[in-house]
Amino acid sequence: MKIHIKNGHLIDPKNSTDAKQDVYIAAGKIVSIGKAPEGFSANQTIDATNLIIIPGLVDLSARLREPGFEHKATLESEMLAAAAGGVTSLACPPDTDPVLDEPGLVEMLKHRAKQLNQAHVYPLGALTHQLEGKEITEMCELNEAGCVGFSQADIAIKDTQVLWRAMQYAATFGFTVWLRPEEPYLSKDGVAHDGEVAARLGLKGIPAVAETLAIASILRIALETGAKVHLCRLSTAEGVDMVRNAKKAGQKVTCDVSANHLHLTDFDIGYFNSNTHLKPPVRSQRDKTALSNGLVDGTIDAICSDHTPVDDDAKLYPFAEAEAGATGLELLLPLTLKWAEDNKLSLSQAVKHITESPANILGIPAGDLSINANADICVFDPKQYWKVEPKALLSQGKNTPFLSLELAGKVKYTFVNGHLVHG
Amino acid sequence: MQNPQLTDDGKLKHLLSIEGLPKKILNQILDTAESFVGVAEREVKKVPLLRGKTVCNLFFENSTRTRTTFEIAAKRLSADVITLNVSTSSQSKGETILDTIDNLTAMHADMFVVRHSQSGAAHMIAKHVAPHIHVINAGDGRHAHPTQGLLDAFTIRRYKPDMHNLRVAIVGDVLHSRVARSEIHALTTLGVPEVRVIAPKTLLPQDVEKLGVHVYHDMREGLKDVDVVMMLRLQNERMAGAMLPSSQEYFKTYGLTQEKLALAKPDAIVLHPGPMNRGVEIDSAVADGTQSVILPQVTYGIAVRMAVMSILAGN
Numbered sequence: 145m146k147i148h149i150k151n152g153h154l155i156d157p158k159n160s161t162d163a164k165q166d167v168y169i170a171a172g173k174i175v176s177i178g179k180a181p182e183g184f185s186a187n188q189t190i191d192a193t194n195l196i197i198i199p200g201l202v203d204l205s206a207r208l209r210e211p212g213f214e215h216k217a218t219l220e221s222e223m224l225a226a227a228a229g230g231v232t233s234l235a236c237p238p239d240t241d242p243v244l245d246e247p248g249l250v251e252m253l254k255h256r257a258k259q260l261n262q263a264h265v266y267p268l269g270a271l272t273h274q275l276e277g278k279e280i281t282e283m284c285e286l287n288e289a290g291c292v293g294f295s296q297a298d299i300a301i302k303d304t305q306v307l308w309r310a311m312q313y314a315a316t317f318g319f320t321v322w323l324r325p326e327e328p329y330l331s332k333d334g335v336a337h338d339g340e341v342a343a344r345l346g347l348k349g350i351p352a353v354a355e356t357l358a359i360a361s362i363l364r365i366a367l368e369t370g371a372k373v374h375l376c377r378l379s380t381a382e383g384v385d386m387v388r389n390a391k392k393a394g395q396k397v398t399c400d401v402s403a404n405h406l407h408l409t410d411f412d413i414g415y416f417n418s419n420t421h422l423k424p425p426v427r428s429q430r431d432k433t434a435l436s437n438g439l440v441d442g443t444i445d446a447i448c449s450d451h452t453p454v455d456d457d458a459k460l461y462p463f464a465e466a467e468a469g470a471t472g473l474e475l476l477l478p479l480t481l482k483w484a485e486d487n488k489l490s491l492s493q494a495v496k497h498i499t500e501s502p503a504n505i506l507g508i509p510a511g512d513l514s515i516n517a518n519a520d521i522c523v524f525d526p527k528q529y530w531k532v533e534p535k536a537l538l539s540q541g542k543n544t545p546f547l548s549l550e551l552a553g554k555v556k557y558t559f560v561n562g563h564l565v566h567g
Numbered sequence: 568m569q570n571p572q573l574t575d576d577g578k579l580k581h582l583l584s585i586e587g588l589p590k591k592i593l594n595q596i597l598d599t600a601e602s603f604v605g606v607a608e609r610e611v612k613k614v615p616l617l618r619g620k621t622v623c624n625l626f627f628e629n630s631t632r633t634r635t636t637f638e639i640a641a642k643r644l645s646a647d648v649i650t651l652n653v654s655t656s657s658q659s660k661g662e663t664i665l666d667t668i669d670n671l672t673a674m675h676a677d678m679f680v681v682r683h684s685q686s687g688a689a690h691m692i693a694k695h696v697a698p699h700i701h702v703i704n705a706g707d708g709r710h711a712h713p714t715q716g717l718l719d720a721f722t723i724r725r726y727k728p729d730m731h732n733l734r735v736a737i738v739g740d741v742l743h744s745r746v747a748r749s750e751i752h753a754l755t756t757l758g759v760p761e762v763r764v765i766a767p768k769t770l771l772p773q774d775v776e777k778l779g780v781h782v783y784h785d786m787r788e789g790l791k792d793v794d795v796v797m798m799l800r801l802q803n804e805r806m807a808g809a810m811l812p813s814s815q816e817y818f819k820t821y822g823l824t825q826e827k828l829a830l831a832k833p834d835a836i837v838l839h840p841g842p843m844n845r846g847v848e849i850d851s852a853v854a855d856g857t858q859s860v861i862l863p864q865v866t867y868g869i870a871v872r873m874a875v876m877s878i879l880a881g882n
Contacts, residue, residue, distance in 0.1 A: 149874070178762050252657065339772040339774050340772055340773075340778075342772065342776040343772035343773060343775050343777065343778060344586065344748070344778065345686055345687065345710055346686040346707075346708050346709030346710030346711070346745060346748060347686050347687075347708075347709075347710075347775055348709075349772070351773065367616055369689075382669040414568050415568065415687075415688070415690050416690045417689030418691075418693065456665075460663060460665055460691075461663070461664070461685075461691075462664075462683065462685035462687045462691055462708070463685070463686065463687040463690040464685055464686065464687075464708075465685055532695065
């Protein structure tokens, strides 16, 4: 199958391309940019006039809910959502039921995903058995089964002895440990940023120190053990500062932020809107600005969707009891574009955070459109606005804080390995 | 964001929180309550304003005083009253709050009085109910207890009519208190120029000063020259965790005694939302003393709740 994408504007941060260029695909690979290879005759031509061509998005946190939570979402529904969002590679956290702590489960998930022939799925294995924070998992076996890193999802390890040993063991084999920094005692039962809004609404707060204290322990243990660490979903200004300083001091650490946190503050909770109940909580305007600045100066590497489909019923409770999470796969691109526009950044600068940078963190062949790279491509219309509403979303999760907002950036075509999966 | 408590033309639709209500509406409620104070002293303690209406008291959390006063208020307005004590444990067994509400709506309830242990429960119900139904928040988690805030304001206004010239101190567990939040909003909206909160740091929410209050940690300093002292109830479970060491130490540092009350203005009044923990947050000599207006608070509570119900019903 040979495909010619013509007349589009190509943005490929890794190759510093930001120009009108045609793309030529053969046998699932990029074979040429700009000029047609000799004797190339396309089976399919895509007219990308007025459209932008970028590498397929790489999402560092997308819950597919399988196995175990099929009432919230299925692999089928979420893979369609990924394609509709231009996401061609995604990492999924291990907090499924059963937890991804056994090689068989990981193989099954990889196999199911492969059969659907859509986005590449990269499971993160559980760092500890059942995510209980007591015994470490068979990381080598899990790695062989397809795990690209090891995570505790949203459940922090309380016992620092276990955290230390888990990081030592992961470091032995060069595995990356993915941790969302949140000290479990300081954040206990908390549901909102510990500030003015929580004070007014009478919601139990999660103080910023819950994040900074966890970052301090993780960074220190990483330094001692030599473990590679990826910090998931920073939320505080102080946390960004700590990572900035660690990077300046030469420590190898990467981190991400969710697209939600680039746009929302605790004031968006309004009158207890349970769609804004997220983990970590959305914080103050000052934190939001710091997260944005952290991305711009390279402290924060990537933007993830933190896709967490929740069924409608689970949101029909008072704020604290409503399940946390929001759908995100189909919003990652438009929210990133909006962030770029709000901060007057170039498209290339923004796109890097959802393509090249996350691909580097995962260590996967994705996130760029070099010659011979996999033809994972997203073609979108930057000027087309669409309204975020349940019927516009393919994900089974319909809850998002951005409901009823009009966002620019509509994905027109998505290719995975040169195979059209959306459009 | 439109205030869900108000209709498009600015009338009171639900009473969920005092925050965001205009002064005009608060005064309307207090003035209306004034006219109901006399009803209780009549031979026939009833007015026909809610005749034919069904008021449903829905208590997901235990309460004696609030539930009873709402019941009396509704009955004095001639409404039919149903009181349901829905324990949270039976909730977790199946029916959600909204299912319960739907069922009662099908039985043609006109007004819901709701108490729930979670902040935001009343807002959620108000968002869900049919347009002709009114919701009164009788306490949701730590968030709000608007009729308590109003009855406290009413009591203060009766004893100290010039609200624009008052210094008020709220003492105790502000962090966990829906009463404190409603009192703060009621007083600041009604124009009280200085509202103080007095508590240890463990019992104050982060950024509490942004609610428009002055923060004190030393009770003697905080009570100096105040016109009104509003005590908060201290739950015994606060002593179980790391919030407070003991009730004895709390009484010593933040309990209201005659000696500490003497630092306030000589004619200062003392309020407490009840039920009191004598010897923990308040000394019996103060609770039963001449400056205490704790029992009048209960009496006025009925008038204020009658006022809220009759205004919501369109009178």
